[in-house]
Every structure is written in structure tokens, then in C-alpha cells.
Amino acid sequence: MRTHSGPHDPAGPDGRAVCVIPARGGSKGLPGKNLAKVGGVPLIVRTVRAARAAQTVGAVLVSTDDRAIAEAARAAGARVVDRPDELSGDTASSESAVLHAIATLPAPPEATVLLQCTSPFLDPADLDAAITRVLDGTADTVFAALACHEFQWAEGPDGLAGVGHSAAFRPRRQDRAAHYRETGAFYVMRTTGLLEHGHRFFGRIAAQPVPRAHAVEIDSVEDLAVARALAPLSGITEPLDVDAVVTDFDGVHTDDRAGVGQDGGETVTVSREDGMGVSLLRKAGVPLLILSTETNPVVAARAAKxxxxVLHGIADKAAALDRWLRDEGLDPARVAYVGNDVNDLGCLALVGWPVAVPDAHPDVIAAARLVLTRPGGAGAVREICDLVVAQRTNRASHTKTSQSED
Incomplete structure (x- = not known):
């Protein structure tokens, strides 16, 4: 897995490449597509974050005619370019939006990148590799592509005919050259060529191969469902940089099972290593809250340990979480909530880091920005604590290094 970080100034091109994300509000095939969530994060936000994490990118511009998209893009760190009506219709090309956006810059960048929200698994490393090939003169246009070896056929005057192969001869996969399918994720263009030709393909064209897991493109409800199912497996990771952690109890601190004694009393099983994780989190100065609908005294007992x-016996967990966040003066965008079942969905929607345990309900998995690897009661709490503490330590180390260099 590769983790990327690299904040950039969205106000201007402080690098040699500028990303433009066309994201209009209208979509007939999948209404509200650009704000649909994959891995608990709106598509427009996923794309902005990936672009800002690329080391070769200066500015990230979002061209839109939609207020909600504009607000989400700004919050994610992009600069918004108001897209005029004549460039917002169904027939308007992506290139027209890109050209309009870069015309708002003080000077054209060396490389212009067209990014599309419909590719949710954009790896900043692949984007950096493609941009570098344009900046170093290797190519004039580089696009994200999936290398394929499937046999393809096309309709001809006499019926189907093989594309790139003979119907009478079927060479082995290893004996056939790959062909490439555009994933739609990104197109990197030398800006002088884009301005001259007005479209994305010109000069020397090259493909930037991406893994099959990252080649998903969303155009339909079915595509969206597939992307949500694949999100935990995409291998795209982000540093878990939060100011507080809130967890459910049953299914997170426990394995969601209970033992019942002859007197009707219940017992649960927890992991001792969770206690160490919470201790390390506390030492790092990150508060943790347990929030549960469960009324059993064992919840309060475990919290005391x-x-x-702890807030337990809570009927409306989302309302309780909202009050706690306001009382503590916390930015919801910088809070993680760990849940496992449908009664956690309201809380997951409130925070910037919705997190699920691996055996959570499918709707919770779909809503999660992060899916843990360890189940509840078997180290899930320790895992989330370790991730938060590691990011805190990493950030402190970078800050200390930067100060010593100054």
C-alpha cells in the first residue's frame, strides 16, 4: 500500500502542473454523481484530495456550475472556477471546461491535467508518473490506461472480425502485445499543445498503466455499487489525521456476542491490547468517546477501565454525537467514528472519517472511508488508535525536521 500526502496552495500554480476537474451538476445517467460517496467520501472530494497529494501538482481547479459541488471542492482544498452556462450542457466537452479554467490563471502552466471524478481510485503516484513524462519531454499527452490482452471483435461487412488478431490464429496471452483501455481517470497534456489543438490528444501520445483495481469508472448505478464494494480493497490509503476518536461499543470493543448467565446477566469479551491502544492515544492527547445504545452496565465498566x-443507553446516537462535538468544540471533519451496524450510519455521516470494522454490515462498509483489518473485540480499537498515534508521531517528526532545517 502506498500512502501519499502533499498539501499544495490551491490559489495559484506553485508547481509546473495544474489539475482541472470538470464537475457540472447535471448528470442524467446518475443524478448527483459527482457528490455520490465512495468509501464514505464524495467523488469530487476524493479527486481533489488525490490531486493535492501528488507531488508534481501546483494548483487544483474545479470547474462547476453547482453550488454544493463548489462548497465540497473548496472544503477539500481546491480553487473553484464558475462554469458558464454555455459550457455546462450535455454537449459541452471536457476540454472546453479545462481551457476556460486555465484561462483564469495568471499564466498557463507547463502541463495541464484533466481529472474526472468518475474514477474514484486515482493513485497520486500514477498521476505523478504521468505528469513527469510530460514535463521531461518524453510525451506530449499521457493518459491513464489499463493494459489488456482480451480478444476483441468488431462488426464488419462480412460479420465479426478479430481486432489485432486473426480469427484463424489465437496466439497465447504472453505472445500478444498489450492494447490499452482508457480508464478516464486522468489526461496529462503539454499546455502549449492543448492550446494549439484544442483537444486532449496530440503530438506523442503515451499510456500510463494503472492497476486493474484502480481502473473502475462510474457511469451508472451499477458502477457506483461496484466501486463502493471495491473501496476497501483499492489499496489507496490516507494518513488518519484526526483530533478525536468516537467508537460504538458492541461490535467494536467486543465481537458483538454476549454470554448469558443463569441469572440473566450478560458478559462480553474484549481485547486487552485495546487498552494499550487507548492508553497510547490518551498520551498523544487525542480524546476518545464510547457512544452506545446498549444499557448494560458492562459498557460503563469497560469505559471506566x-x-x-462514555455515553450509553442513547436512543439517537447521531444527535448525541452532534451535541458532544459542539460541546467539545471539535470540527466534525477531523473526527473519526468507528461503527459496525446500521444504527451507526447517522454518526458515520456526521464525521470526516467514517470507519468500519471488517465484519460490519454492508451499508456500513459502503459508508466507510476506512475499513479496519481487525474485527471488533480482536484488536479493532487498538488498530484505530495505532493509526492515529502513528500519524501524530509522523507529523511531529516532519515539523521538527522542518524547523531544524530553517
Missing amino acids: LRVP
Whole structure:
């Protein structure tokens, strides 16, 4: 897995490449597509974050005619370019939006990148590789592509005919040259050529191969469902940089099972290593809250053992979480919530980091920005704590290094 980070100034081209993300509000095939969530994050936000994480990118511009998309893009760190009506219709090309956006810059960048929100698994490393090939003169246009070896056929005057192969001869996969399918994720163009030709393909054209897992493109409800199912397996990771962690109890601190004694009393099983994780989180200065609908005294007992606050016997968890966030003065975007079942969906929607345990309900998995590898009651709490502490330590180390260099 590769983790990327690299904040950039969205106000201007402080690098040699500028990304433009066309994201109009209208979509007949999948209404609201650009704000649809994959891995708990709207597509427009996923795309902006990936672009900003690329080391070769200066500015990230979002061209849109939609207020909600504009607000989400700004919050993610992009600069918004108001897209005029004549460039917002069904027949308007992506190139027209890109050319309009770069015309708002003080000067054209060396490379212009067209990014599309419909490719949710954009790896900043692949984007950097493609941009570098344009900047170093290797190519004039580089596009994200999936290398394929499938036999293809096309209709001809006498019926189907093989494309790139003879119907009478079927060479082995290893004996056939690959062909490439555009994934639609990105197109990197030398800006002088884009301005001259007015479209994305010109000069020397090259493909930037991407993994099959990252080649998903969303054009339909079915595509969206597939992307949501694949999100936990995409291999695209982000640093878990949060100011607080909130967890459900049953299914997160426990394995969601209970033992019942002859007197009717219930017992649950927890992981001792979760206690160490919570202790390390507390030492890092990150508060943790347990929030549960469960009324069993075992919830309060476990919270007391961990020395963390608890709200349990709560009917409306989302309302309780919202009050706690406001009382604590926390930015919801910088809070993680870990859940496992449908009664956690309201809380997951409130925070910037919705997190699921691996055996969570499918709707919770679909809503999660991060799916843990360890189940509830078997180290899930330790895992989330370790991820948060590791990011805190990494950030502190970078800050110390930067200060020493100054």
C-alpha cells in the first residue's frame, strides 16, 4: 500500500502542473454523481484530495456550475472556477471546461491535467508518473490506461472480425502485445499543445498503466455499487489525521456476542491490547468517546477501565454525537467514528472519517472511508488508535525536521 500526502496552495500554480476537474451538476445517467460517496467520501472530494497529494501538482481547479459541488471542492482544498452556462450542457466537452479554467490563471502552466471524478481510485503516484513524462519531454499527452490482452471483435461487412488478431490464429496471452483501455481517470497534456489543438490528444501520445483495481469508472448505478464494494480493497490509503476518536461499543470493543448467565446477566469479551491502544492515544492527547445504545452496565465498566468518557443507553446516537462535538468544540471533519451496524450510519455521516470494522454490515462498509483489518473485540480499537498515534508521531517528526532545517 502506498500512502501519499502533499498539501499544495490551491490559489495559484506553485508547481509546473495544474489539475482541472470538470464537475457540472447535471448528470442524467446518475443524478448527483459527482457528490455520490465512495468509501464514505464524495467523488469530487476524493479527486481533489488525490490531486493535492501528488507531488508534481501546483494548483487544483474545479470547474462547476453547482453550488454544493463548489462548497465540497473548496472544503477539500481546491480553487473553484464558475462554469458558464454555455459550457455546462450535455454537449459541452471536457476540454472546453479545462481551457476556460486555465484561462483564469495568471499564466498557463507547463502541463495541464484533466481529472474526472468518475474514477474514484486515482493513485497520486500514477498521476505523478504521468505528469513527469510530460514535463521531461518524453510525451506530449499521457493518459491513464489499463493494459489488456482480451480478444476483441468488431462488426464488419462480412460479420465479426478479430481486432489485432486473426480469427484463424489465437496466439497465447504472453505472445500478444498489450492494447490499452482508457480508464478516464486522468489526461496529462503539454499546455502549449492543448492550446494549439484544442483537444486532449496530440503530438506523442503515451499510456500510463494503472492497476486493474484502480481502473473502475462510474457511469451508472451499477458502477457506483461496484466501486463502493471495491473501496476497501483499492489499496489507496490516507494518513488518519484526526483530533478525536468516537467508537460504538458492541461490535467494536467486543465481537458483538454476549454470554448469558443463569441469572440473566450478560458478559462480553474484549481485547486487552485495546487498552494499550487507548492508553497510547490518551498520551498523544487525542480524546476518545464510547457512544452506545446498549444499557448494560458492562459498557460503563469497560469505559471506566479504559479511563475514557462514555455515553450509553442513547436512543439517537447521531444527535448525541452532534451535541458532544459542539460541546467539545471539535470540527466534525477531523473526527473519526468507528461503527459496525446500521444504527451507526447517522454518526458515520456526521464525521470526516467514517470507519468500519471488517465484519460490519454492508451499508456500513459502503459508508466507510476506512475499513479496519481487525474485527471488533480482536484488536479493532487498538488498530484505530495505532493509526492515529502513528500519524501524530509522523507529523511531529516532519515539523521538527522542518524547523531544524530553517
